[in-house]
Amino acid sequence: MNNRWNEIIYKLWSPIYDKLFNSGKFLEARKKIFQEVKFVENQKILFVGVGTGADLELISHEKLNITAIDFSNEMLDKAKNKFKDSSIQFFKMDAQNMSFKDNQFDVVVGSLVLSVVPDADKCLKEMIRVLKPNGKIIIFDKFSPKGKKLSPLKKAIRPLIRLLGTDIGLSFETLYKKKTKRVYL
Numbered sequence: 001m002n003n004r005w006n007e008i009i010y011k012l013w014s015p016i017y018d019k020l021f022n023s024g025k026f027l028e029a030r031k032k033i034f035q036e037v038k039f040v041e042n043q044k045i046l047f048v049g050v051g052t053g054a055d056l057e058l059i060s061h062e063k064l065n066i067t068a069i070d071f072s073n074e075m076l077d078k079a080k081n082k083f084k085d086s087s088i089q090f091f092k093m094d095a096q097n098m099s100f101k102d103n104q105f106d107v108v109v110g111s112l113v114l115s116v117v118p119d120a121d122k123c124l125k126e127m128i129r130v131l132k133p134n135g136k137i138i139i140f141d142k143f144s145p146k147g148k149k150l151s152p153l154k155k156a157i158r159p160l161i162r163l164l165g166t167d168i169g170l171s172f173e174t175l176y177k178k179k180t181k182r183v184y185l
């Protein structure tokens with residue numbers, strides 16, 4: 001995966017993304033996460049790879065200070081359209097190289113993005129860099145099963161799925177072990 005390919009593939013996904021990934025089991029999982037998360041008024045929250053804004057639909061965003069980034073214009077346009085009357089700030093930005101200063105956000109949310117960016121390690125480092133000390137990172141993704149090898153079927157289809165814009169073989173434990181700065185998950 002590289003940024004150019006992701007731009008092409010998510011342009012193609014954008015018209016049908018919500019039907020596939022903002023419904024059924026994905027929507028159930030999202031709802032579960034955001035029911036448990038308690039945001040505090042005026043908190044600065046960053047949504048990394050916000051896509052069509054599926055997560056934003058599940059939170060009361062009015063009293064929060066929300067910034068959202070994505071690398072696909074078409075995915076961003078979908079989100080912007082849904083929230084055109086809100087104060088949410090949307091930017092086209094590479095999650096692996098964000099233009100925010102260090103220690104800016106109280107909460108950083110990354111849903112289904114670490115498995116998509118070309119370099120997940122770089123992306124997670126950036127998420128940690130822009131997070132305030134004692135801030136929280138919320139990650140929702142489909143990592144490979146903890147402590148287990150990928151099944152032969154998943155191994156076989158992994159390259160094809162990557163072409164479609166996501167990796168089903170990323171290990172969160174491996175990714176997390178490489179981090180040195182404090183992070184509360």
Ligand SMILES: C[S@@+](CC[C@H](N)C(=O)[O-])C[C@H]1O[C@@H](n2cnc3c(N)ncnc32)[C@H](O)[C@@H]1O
Pocket residue numbers: 003006010021048049050051052053054055069070071072075093094095096110111112113116117118166
């Ligand atoms: C699977 S979608 C997830 C979207 C949304 N977070 C959700 O949960 O529905 C992955 C998103 O990451 C975005 N993306 C891919 N590479 C990126 C990058 N380098 N920087 C920022 N966003 C990126 C894609 O454009 C796409 O919108």
